[in-house]
Structure formats: C-alpha cells, structure tokens
Amino acid sequence: MHFYGTQSVTNDGHLMIGGVDTVELSRTYGTPLFIYDLELIRKRARGFIDTFNRLGIKAEVAYASKAFSCIAIYQLANEERLSLDVVSGGELYTAIKSGFPAERIHFHGNNKSYAELELAFDTKIGCIVVDNFYEIELLKQISEARKQPMRILLRVTPGVEAHTHDFITTGQADSKFGFDLNNGQADEAFQKVVNHPYIQLLGLHCHIGSQIFETDGFSLAAGKLMQKISIWKEQNQFECTVLNLGGGFGIRYTEEDHPLEPQVYVEEMIKTVQENVKEYKLSMPEIWIEPGRSLVGDAGTSLYTIGSQKTVPNIREYIAVDGGMSDNIRPALYDAKYEATIANKANEQRNFTYTVAGKLCESGDKLIIDGVLQKAEPGDLLAVFCTGAYGYSMASNYNRVPRPAVVFVESGEHQLAIQRESYEDLVQNDLPFTLNKVSVK
Numbered sequence: 001m002h003f004y005g006t007q008s009v010t011n012d013g014h015l016m017i018g019g020v021d022t023v024e025l026s027r028t029y030g031t032p033l034f035i036y037d038l039e040l041i042r043k044r045a046r047g048f049i050d051t052f053n054r055l056g057i058k059a060e061v062a063y064a065s066k067a068f069s070c071i072a073i074y075q076l077a078n079e080e081r082l083s084l085d086v087v088s089g090g091e092l093y094t095a096i097k098s099g100f101p102a103e104r105i106h107f108h109g110n111n112k113s114y115a116e117l118e119l120a121f122d123t124k125i126g127c128i129v130v131d132n133f134y135e136i137e138l139l140k141q142i143s144e145a146r147k148q149p150m151r152i153l154l155r156v157t158p159g160v161e162a163h164t165h166d167f168i169t170t171g172q173a174d175s176k177f178g179f180d181l182n183n184g185q186a187d188e189a190f191q192k193v194v195n196h197p198y199i200q201l202l203g204l205h206c207h208i209g210s211q212i213f214e215t216d217g218f219s220l221a222a223g224k225l226m227q228k229i230s231i232w233k234e235q236n237q238f239e240c241t242v243l244n245l246g247g248g249f250g251i252r253y254t255e256e257d258h259p260l261e262p263q264v265y266v267e268e269m270i271k272t273v274q275e276n277v278k279e280y281k282l283s284m285p286e287i288w289i290e291p292g293r294s295l296v297g298d299a300g301t302s303l304y305t306i307g308s309q310k311t312v313p314n315i316r317e318y319i320a321v322d323g324g325m326s327d328n329i330r331p332a333l334y335d336a337k338y339e340a341t342i343a344n345k346a347n348e349q350r351n352f353t354y355t356v357a358g359k360l361c362e363s364g365d366k367l368i369i370d371g372v373l374q375k376a377e378p379g380d381l382l383a384v385f386c387t388g389a390y391g392y393s394m395a396s397n398y399n400r401v402p403r404p405a406v407v408f409v410e411s412g413e414h415q416l417a418i419q420r421e422s423y424e425d426l427v428q429n430d431l432p433f434t435l436n437k438v439s440v441k
Contacts, residue, residue, distance in 0.1 A: 022343040047261060051267060059286055065086055067297065086106070107120050108131070130193070136192050153244055158182075160217050205246065206245060242288055251389075303382070319355075354368075
C-alpha cells in the first residue's frame with residue numbers, strides 16, 4: 001500500500017497521519033472526516049517557491065483555492081508565502097476574513113458579477129484575470145466611476161489540449177474560458193484595455209487543464225503566449241511584466257499515476273520562457289503559476305465508518321460507508337479512482353475485494369469499485385487517500401446529509417478547521433410555508 005506524506009502505521013495497526021492516530025481522530029471528531037497533513041502541504045508549496053528562488057526568477061505561486069477553501073487553509077497559505085487564486089465573491093470574502101493580504105489575491109472566473117468586481121475594488125486586490133469582453137466593459141465602468149486603478153491579466157486559450165479528462169481540459173479552442181489566441185479575440189481584447197487610464201495590463205494568463213503528468217503542454221502554451229507578446233511589443237510597444245501559466249500539475253491517486261515533482265514543472269517552464277525571451281528579444285517577465293490540487297490533493301484523507309455489507313453472488317461484494325457523493329462527487333462526475341485502507345487494520349493482509357458504496361440514494365454513489373482491502377466489518381474505519389482537492393469544496397447537502405468536519409494534523413497535534421454541520425445547520429435558512437392555501441374543488 002502506498003502511503004502519503006507523514007502517514008505511517010502503529011504497532012497495533014492504526015493508520016497515523018501527522019503523528020496522530022486516525023482511530024483517535026474518529027473518536028474525537030466523528031466520521032466522515034477530512035484529515036489534512038499540513039507537513040505535506042508545506043513541502044509541496046516550498047517545492048514550487050524554492051525552485052523559483054534557486055533559479056533567481058521573480059515569481060508568484062498562487063494557491064488555486066477552488067481545490068479547498070476555508071479560513072484556516074488561507075492562513076496556512078499566507079504563512080507559506082503563497083499568493084491566492086480565488087474564483088468567486090465567496091472565496092474572496094473568505095480570504096479577506098482570514099486576513100490574507102489583498103495585494104496577493106488574483107480573481108478568476110468566466111462570469112464575474114458587478115457586485116463581485118466591486119468587492120475586488122473595495123478590497124484592493126492585486127489582480128483580476130479577465131475572461132471575456134463583457135467583463136472588460138464592467139471593469140471600465142467600475143474603474144472610471146471610482147477613478148481607481150486595477151491590475152489585470154488577459155486569460156487566453158492557446159489551443160493546447162492537455163492529456164486529461166474531457167471535462168477538465170480548459171486550454172483548447174472550444175472552451176468557456178478566455179479569449180482565443182488564434183482567432184483575433186485576444187488581439188481585440190488587448191486593444192480594448194492596453195491604453196485605458198485605470199486598467200493596467202500586466203500580461204497574459206492561460207490554463208491548459210488539470211491532472212497533467214508531463215511538461216510538454218506547458219512549454220507549448222508558454223511559447224504561444226510569448227510569440228503573441230512579441231507581436232504586441234513590436235506593434236504597440238507593450239511590455240509584458242507577468243506571464244501566468246496556470247496550474248493543473250498532477251498528483252498520484254493510484255499506482256497508475258506518475259506525477260512529476262514540483263521543481264520539474266517549474267524548471268521546464270522557466271527554460272521555455274527564457275528561450276523565448278532570448279528569441280524575441282523581450283524582457284524577462286515574472287512567472288506566475290497556480291497549483292491547487294498539487295498542494296492539497298494528496299495531503300487530504302477521508303475517514304469513514306463502515307456500516308452495511310451486501311453480497312451479490314458471483315458478481316460483487318459491497319461495503320457501505322457513512323458518506324459518499326455528498327462529500328466526494330468526483331467518482332460519479334469524473335470517474336475518478338482512489339485507493340484506500342481500513343485504518344484500524346492497516347497492518348493486516350489485504351486480500352478481500354470490495355466495492356465501496358456511499359449512503360446517498362443514487363445507484364452511482366460508489367467511491368471505489370473493486371478495491372482490494374483488509375477484511376471489512378461494521379464499525380471499521382475506511383481511509384480513502386488523496387481526497388484533499390475537490391472533496392470538501394464540491395460537497396453538498398444532497399439527501400440533507402450534513403457536510404463533514406475538517407481537521408488539520410501536524411507534528412502530533414490536531415486542530416479542527418471546519419466544524420461538522422448539524423441538522424440544525426441544514427434548516428437554518430429554511431422558511432415556513434405562508435402562502436394562502438388554495439382550495440381544491
């Protein structure tokens with residue numbers, strides 16, 4: 001069994017994370033429970049940042065917080081000198097409430113509202129990544145009315161398709177995101193903002209996909225962006241100060257995944273940009289990147305309690321847990337694959353095959369299909385690995401199931417980061433029916 005970060009097993013067979021016994025965590029906080037290994041998050045963040053520093057490249061490493069956002073994780077990101085990528089007014093509000101420095105916040109999104117953009121201006125964030133012509137007009141209205149400057153990047157689609165799932169490729173031409181680099185849209189957007197008195201264009205942004213295991217796509221995209229920048233410099237004397245190459249760096253979910261170390265992605269990006277700077281006689285821009293999953297994905301473990309079991313003779317053995325697609329929709333949405341272990345029997349032999357079903361009223365609510373585990377019994381604890389990205393952040397109250405608690409662990413200590421929802425939380429925004437009854441004849 002492959003363990004992640006600080007995971008280990010005690011003499012009595014209990015899975016440990018961050019020096020804390022998962023059995024003890026289940027007794028303290030209940031299940032389902034998200035457990036985050038802070039040491040591994042810090043290691044990943046430093047892997048990116050230290051590589052830029054070692055190579056003498058001015059950069060910002062922005063945590064793409066859609067992967068997992070809450071006040072505590074934003075505070076950890078600030079502690080590790082990360083910048084922050086937010087994609088909604090809610091994420092921006094949470095970041096500001098956490099005390100995160102506004103000047104290191106970058107605001108993304110393909111349909112930012114007027115109110116969200118006003119919040120960005122109110123809080124004086126560092127940069128808005130502009131996605132479409134409608135947004136340009138909103139920015140002009142707000143900045144001119146306030147006489148307040150705002151730094152921006154133009155998000156472009158370079159026509160590079162990453163080797164990933166169809167639903168999570170975002171750099172190809174047919175995308176809801178960004179200005180097409182090849183059909184004139186990017187040039188039109190450039191002309192609309194380049195000489196505006198309050199909009200300061202820093203450069204370009206792209207994001208070619210997610211869960212990417214090679215560097216070729218990043219290099220190809222960087223080359224296309226630098227070529228466009230060289231044309232704008234020649235024709236308009238534009239100096240690009242920032243090149244944002246996005247994120248999408250892959251992690252290991254199963255033995256079939258072979259991700260690269262953070263420094264490998266960074267070194268290849270820097271090499272490509274430097275080659276293009278030399279070829280086109282440009283100034284070296286700052287390089288910004290946006291790791292999300294690669295910072296928190298394999299640092300997160302979901303802990304469940306096993307309940308019912310069902311045998312379908314000659315077909316399948318099911319075990320059911322006290323969570324499911326309400327806290328991890330990725331298997332149903334993306335056909336995502338995970339590995340797991342029985343956390344209170346982690347040193348026992350794994351020779352039983354189970355399909356792990358959730359408790360939600362959907363036939364497709366299966367977390368793992370035909371996973372090899374220790375012998376499972378009701379009351380055992382199932383630890384599903386690498387659920388730190390897009391688990392809690394995509395969680396729902398489907399079937400009126402409360403969302404789990406989130407706990408941080410590090411150096412033998414543990415701290416609650418998000419409280420478990422109660423049944424009372426589920427109805428706190430509900431209002432009673434008050435319309436006049438309609439008589440039925």
